[in-house]
Amino acid sequence: MNESLLRDLVPEVIGVLVRRGADFAAAEDAVQEALVEAVRGWPGAEPRDPKGWLVTVAWRKFLDAARADTARRRREERAEAEPAPGQGGAVDDTLQLYFLCAHPSLTPASAVALTLRAVGGLTTRQIAQAYLVPEATMAQRVSRAKRTVSGVRFDRPGDLATVLRVLYLVFNEGYSGDVDLSAEAIRLTRQLAAMTRHEEAAGLLALMLLHHARRPARTGPDGSLVPLAEQDRGRWDTTLIAEGIAILQAALARDRLGEFQAQAAIAALHADAPAAEETDWVQIVEWYDELVRLTDSPVVRLNRAVAVGEADGPRAGLAALAELDPALPRHTAVAAYLHERDGDLASAARLYVEAARSAPTLPERDHLTRQAARLNTRLRG
Structure with a gap:
């Protein structure tokens, strides 16, 4: 069974169901149920039209779930008038799904989870493992996100910048569990770049x-x-x-x-x-100047200070750093590095220790601690 194909088809199939009148949450649930049947049945005989098979099974699952609803007959009548499953609209549906999953009403964490589930085709268990949280916690996060966007109309362009930020969040999670989120983010961004x-x-x-x-x-x-x-x-x-x-x-x-x-x-x-x-640090500083112009981000200015220290010397870097808020994440680590480059080993060692205390990850804390130990050894020698 081609798991990559299945995951690529998920957003297209959800889009077809939403166009037919299903709300987003119900459509996503129905497609996940269809995927379970595909996993069980396809290893023996993959259908000639995988997308058509998934649309048919998912629509049947949706209708079964909505059978008690008073609008059942109206939905079924709409379904009969739909074109054949594989015809037209797939790219637009998928693009709209990207926008929907990155809706401004969602928190970044919820947008990431919904994107991985609805566009990426990952299971809740896989997403939970990747983010090192219990499956029940991730299931609640996905359910809340689906409820939030269920009332959002599926008929207007979304904000591409928001989608890109969500995908970059996914990429920066890297690898954990049995899902390589960096590779998954590249796959989804490649798809989005081709569409847009x-x-x-x-x-x-x-x-x-x-x-x-x-x-x-x-x-x-x-x-x-x-x-x-x-x-x-x-x-x-x-x-x-x-x-x-x-x-x-x-x-x-x-x-x-x-x-x-x-x-x-x-x-x-x-x-x-x-x-x-x-x-070429001089050219890198020029690109950071462009980034500052585009974003005016304190983090960009912090990285620019490092580049200035490399291009124009550590004192120039420290001068650029002095203009920034010392409470910025990694500010102290940058100060330590620039003081070391300037030959002030005592200040650098002290700052490395201080930076290690507030390091966001264990590998980074260990690295900063080793840097401090290395300088203290030189000072004692």
Whole structure:
């Protein structure tokens, strides 16, 4: 059985049911029931028209569930007038489903869960494992999200920027459980970019590919964090890098710059450097200036301070850092790094210890603790 095909068909089939008059929650439930039957029956004999099979079974499941409803006859009459399952509308239905699952009324966590379930075709169990929460907790989150969007009309364009942010949230979760969320986010973004032909969707896809290319080198054999400058670049996936750069160049050629294209351009400059010391930091600072203009994000300004420290020296980086709120996440870690580059090892060691206390992840905390220990050893020597 082709599980990838099944997952690709899920949003199309949900879209057909919604067009026929099913509300979103009921349509999604019916499609999940149809998927269960497919998993049971297809290994022996996959149907000639998988989408048609899923539409037929899911619609029957929906009608069975709605049999007691007073509108049953009206829904069945509408169904008889529908075109054959595989004809037309599939791309539009899927695109609308992306927009619906990233509706502004949903929290980011709910939008992510609903996107993975309805567009990605993942089970609640798989999503729960990926986010390291109990299945019952994720089931409640998905149910609440479905109830929230059930009354939303399925007939107007959504906000592509919101969809892209949701997909980037999925990508940054990485890998846990039996689902590789980074790979799943790339798959969904690739699909979205093909449907919309939008330069920012292409920019996000390029950014994901360029980051994903470095994944094998990001951790050591013991699971420890390996900073970008210390990574073995021979382990980077050059095929993904080439694809990401080609997609980015095509998007930039349309001269409608957005934040994901600018982020991808920075990632491309890192990927293009044969060694860390050959990184074009001056050009990276210029791209961060573009990002600041586009977003005015404090996090972008923090990353820019690091780039300024590399391009113009650590004191210039510290001056840029001094303009930012010290409460920013990773502000202290950046200060530690720049003080070390400036030769102030005592301040750097103290700041590394302080940064480790508030590190958001265990690998990052361990890395910062090791940095502090390394400098303290040098100071004692």
